[in-house]
Amino acid sequence: xxxxxxxxxxxxxxxxxxxxxxxxxxxxxxxxxxxxxxxxxxxxxxxxxxxxxxxxxxxxxxxxxxxxxxxxxxxxxxxxxxxxxxxxxxxxxxxxxxxxxxxxxxxxxxxxxxxxxxxxxxxxxxxxxxxxxxxxxxxxxxxxxxxxxxxxxxxxxxxxxxxxxxxxxxxx
Amino acid sequence: xxxxxxxxxxxxxxxxxxxxxxxxxxxxxxxxxxxxxxxxxxxxxxxxxxxxxxxxxxxxxxxxxxxxxxxxxxxxxxxxxxxxxxxxxxxxxxxxxxxxxxxxxxxxxxxxxxxxxxxxxxxxxxxxxxxxxxxxxxxxxxxxxxxxxxxxxxxxxxxxxxxxxxxxxxxxxxxxxxxxxxxxxxxxxxxxxxxxxxxxxxxxxxxxxxxxxxxxxxxxxxxxxxxxxxxxxxxxxxxxxxxxxxxxxxxxxxxxxxxxxxxxxxxxxxxxxxxxxxxxxxxxxxxxxxxxxxxxxxxxxxxxxxxxxxxxxxxxxxxxxxxxxxxxxxxxxxxxxxxxxxxxxxxxxxxxxxxxxxxxxxxxxxxxxxxxxxxxxxxxxxxxxxxxxxxxxxxxxxxxxxxxxxxxxxxxxxxxxxxxxxxxxxxxxxxxxxxxxxxxxxxxxxxxxxxxxxxxxxxxxxxxxxxxxxxxxxxxxxxxxxxxxxxxxxxxxxxxxxxxxxxxxxxxxxxxxxxxxxxxxxxxxxxxxxxxxxxxxxxxxxxxxxxxxxxxxxxxxxxxxxxxxxx
Numbered sequence: 001x002x003x004x005x006x007x008x009x010x011x012x013x014x015x016x017x018x019x020x021x022x023x024x025x026x027x028x029x030x031x032x033x034x035x036x037x038x039x040x041x042x043x044x045x046x047x048x049x050x051x052x053x054x055x056x057x058x059x060x061x062x063x064x065x066x067x068x069x070x071x072x073x074x075x076x077x078x079x080x081x082x083x084x085x086x087x088x089x090x091x092x093x094x095x096x097x098x099x100x101x102x103x104x105x106x107x108x109x110x111x112x113x114x115x116x117x118x119x120x121x122x123x124x125x126x127x128x129x130x131x132x133x134x135x136x137x138x139x140x141x142x143x144x145x146x147x148x149x150x151x152x153x154x155x156x157x158x159x160x161x162x163x164x165x166x167x168x169x170x171x172x
Numbered sequence: 173x174x175x176x177x178x179x180x181x182x183x184x185x186x187x188x189x190x191x192x193x194x195x196x197x198x199x200x201x202x203x204x205x206x207x208x209x210x211x212x213x214x215x216x217x218x219x220x221x222x223x224x225x226x227x228x229x230x231x232x233x234x235x236x237x238x239x240x241x242x243x244x245x246x247x248x249x250x251x252x253x254x255x256x257x258x259x260x261x262x263x264x265x266x267x268x269x270x271x272x273x274x275x276x277x278x279x280x281x282x283x284x285x286x287x288x289x290x291x292x293x294x295x296x297x298x299x300x301x302x303x304x305x306x307x308x309x310x311x312x313x314x315x316x317x318x319x320x321x322x323x324x325x326x327x328x329x330x331x332x333x334x335x336x337x338x339x340x341x342x343x344x345x346x347x348x349x350x351x352x353x354x355x356x357x358x359x360x361x362x363x364x365x366x367x368x369x370x371x372x373x374x375x376x377x378x379x380x381x382x383x384x385x386x387x388x389x390x391x392x393x394x395x396x397x398x399x400x401x402x403x404x405x406x407x408x409x410x411x412x413x414x415x416x417x418x419x420x421x422x423x424x425x426x427x428x429x430x431x432x433x434x435x436x437x438x439x440x441x442x443x444x445x446x447x448x449x450x451x452x453x454x455x456x457x458x459x460x461x462x463x464x465x466x467x468x469x470x471x472x473x474x475x476x477x478x479x480x481x482x483x484x485x486x487x488x489x490x491x492x493x494x495x496x497x498x499x500x501x502x503x504x505x506x507x508x509x510x511x512x513x514x515x516x517x518x519x520x521x522x523x524x525x526x527x528x529x530x531x532x533x534x535x536x537x538x539x540x541x542x543x544x545x546x547x548x549x550x551x552x553x554x555x556x557x558x559x560x561x562x563x564x565x566x567x568x569x570x571x572x573x574x575x576x577x578x579x580x581x582x583x584x585x586x587x588x589x590x591x592x593x594x595x596x597x598x599x600x601x602x603x604x605x606x607x608x609x610x611x612x613x614x615x616x617x618x619x620x621x622x623x624x625x626x627x628x629x630x631x632x633x634x635x636x637x638x639x640x641x642x643x644x645x646x647x648x649x650x651x652x653x654x655x656x657x658x659x660x661x662x663x664x665x666x667x668x669x670x671x672x673x674x675x676x677x678x679x680x681x682x683x684x685x686x687x688x689x690x691x692x693x694x695x696x697x698x699x700x701x702x703x704x705x706x707x708x709x710x711x712x713x714x715x716x717x718x719x720x721x722x723x724x725x726x727x728x729x730x731x732x733x734x735x736x737x738x739x
Contacts, residue, residue: 034491041192048184048191069491076493083496096498102271110493 015053017137021129023047023056025122030057031064032071033114038104071117072110079113204228211239219254221245222294235266245294246287248466253290258283262509273504279512286518318691321434322699329426333700336419337707343416347409347716354405354723355398363730366391392734399727406720413717416709423700431692435685457621457652457663465658468611505533514545521550525558534564554580571612574619578605588630596638601628601648609654617661619654645669 030043047057068075083092095101105111145151208228215223226241239260246254262279370387509530516523525545531537540563547556560574581603588596604626609619625648632638649668656662 044191045185045188048188049181050184051179051181072491072493079493080496089498092496093498097501099267099270105272105495107496107498108493109496110491113493 017130017133018126019051019053020056020133021126022050023052023054024060024129025126026052027057027060027064028121028125029115029118031061032068032075032118034111035065037111037115039115068114071114075113075117076109077113078117079109079111082116083107083109083112203230207237208239211242215242215244216296219244219247221247221250221296224294232266235264235269237262237264243288243290243294245290247295250293250295251290253288253294254286254467256283256285256288257281258285268504272506274507275504276509277511279509281512281514284514284516286516318688318695321688321692322695327430327696329423329430329696329700330703332419332426333423333703336416336423337704339419340416340707340709340712343412344712344716347712350405351716351719354402354720355727356723359398360726360730363391363395364733367730367734388734392731395727395731395734399724399731402720402724402727406717406724409717409720413709413713417713420709423704427693427696427700430696431689434692435689457654457665458661461617461654461658461661461663465661468658472614503536503538505531505536507531507533508537516545518547518550520553521547523547523556523558534562535567538565540565552582553578569612570614571610573611574607574609576605576607578603580604583625595633597631597633598625599629599631601625601630611658615657615659617654617656617658621650621652621654623650623652624648642669 026043026047030040030047033040046052047054082088092107096107101107106115204227207230208225211225211228212223215225222243222245224241224243225239227239229238231237240258242255242257242260243253244255244257246252259282260279261282262276265273265275265277268275366387370391510528512527512530514525514527516525523545524547525543527541527543529537529539529541531541534540540561542559542561544559545557547553550556555577556579557577558575560572562570562572564570582601583598583603584600586598586601586603588598602625604622604624606622607619608621609617611617626646628646628648630642630645630648632642647668651666653664654661655664
């Protein structure tokens, strides 16, 4: 719940939509692929080094890990189809004989299928996320802010005290 | 903030380094426990009973692993370890570990002990013990309950008794009806009246006399006809009665014949026609094959795991996927122990040996698993050698071979036939054993076993007959030919004691079977008596036969009275 609250606060804040969308896209990889795969170390490095929103990344990774469990048979089929594609046998054979490919366990159908799916969704998800966040802030957030009850709540002493405390803790 | 700073969070790099370092330290702290738990889980799954590991120590530079106090529970005896290993130390190829290949260059397996006691049960589930085969009990000449034998048998005598009883009832009814149709007392009385009337007619004139002669002739004809009918009926009665009496007589003899048939069949089914030594060795050898088969089946997936191929069918377990394999420049199995040095501690001393090319994927390696163990100058044994190959290089045509040689085993007090009514003990002697067995196609068993006893003194406490037969026997040779399949082995055993013991065993068996036969005979006779009740052909002979005889006699007497004029 706390994570969800922070996520909502991020969405409602002035944070750049690209930072949120990129966090979501990186979470696609770490969430949809097996969590302990070596390539997720690279994803973690990018998440920490690039200025992406960490709350979004953590929340999305957790949510997508659950979804990935349901999509596992689909990833297996995709991975198997790609790894057994006649056209790519030469490439896979060459890669199979490299240490990094074996270490990354990319000859596994689920790892390959989920990674390819995540990479394929990466760019569309970035732009779609950006667009949705902008529209959310423009329409939904503005509508919520105009609600009478919200204006009353924001004017209350309790909310003012909470804002002051949040600002002191450096929350976005 | 410069342009790069808008995108890069330099503190994040430090956070990444700290995070990865923390994860690595955590892994290093926990890896030994993880390895221990992994070995225990995989071992327990493979054996079907608890596998415990005392401790694990994984080292990265150089790559190696040491496991201590491995206990493998015997699934058939949960309070006993089938194997206990004091220490296993191995060195691995570190570079190949990164390629997910565990290649153990050298492994030392020290302090292997067999059948050690456990402090707590190693059972993981309670499996019902398979019922012992019937022939085990029969081997001990355990005779069945006579009533049970009679219950299970299809008793023809009892069926014949039922049929005889029904036929006797029908016979009685039929003859009572026939007797009613034959001349009775009233008819005899009428004949006497006619005779009297004729005697009175003699006193009349000549006409009356001539008429009386005609009457006498008619009377004689009538009486003769009736007498003939009675005699014919009596003849038929005795003929039919004789058949029933013969059947009754046969029934009297039936218990003895039936008892003999039942006991003979039991003796045949029980294999009592064989000799004790043949049965003893057959049981022993079958037991060895069965035990070997149990372990072979448990370990088979780990010495002959089918490769995951491109066109493998069936969905894998969720979250695991399927590893697709591609041709390798230098093909190697995922797991391989190139050479393991093993020392086995037996009560008699140490066996030392090597196992090479231990892998679940021999077809990739292209070489079979080879093992060889030897022990010299052990206590009570001159030499032991165990060697063999498990050749699964061609998964479609596996061929395994085992050779065991034991020389000069001092088997004083060895129970050849333990317990039972005829225990047979090797009081003193030296045993030489040679076993050669092959398993082709994963199941087809073929082999030979030769066992020789030298300087032997055999004792049979339970039977003087067997003890007498064994006097003077100094050497015993037994040969067994193995065949069939691992699941259903056939063992054909012959020994030089066969002729000696056949007579003694037959004598013992005969005495016991005679007792059984008498018991069965007595109980069957009692049953027949109960079944037949009062149905007795002799009773009918008296009741109906005497009646017919009296009637025939009466008619003859009247006829004689007619002829003599004295009614």
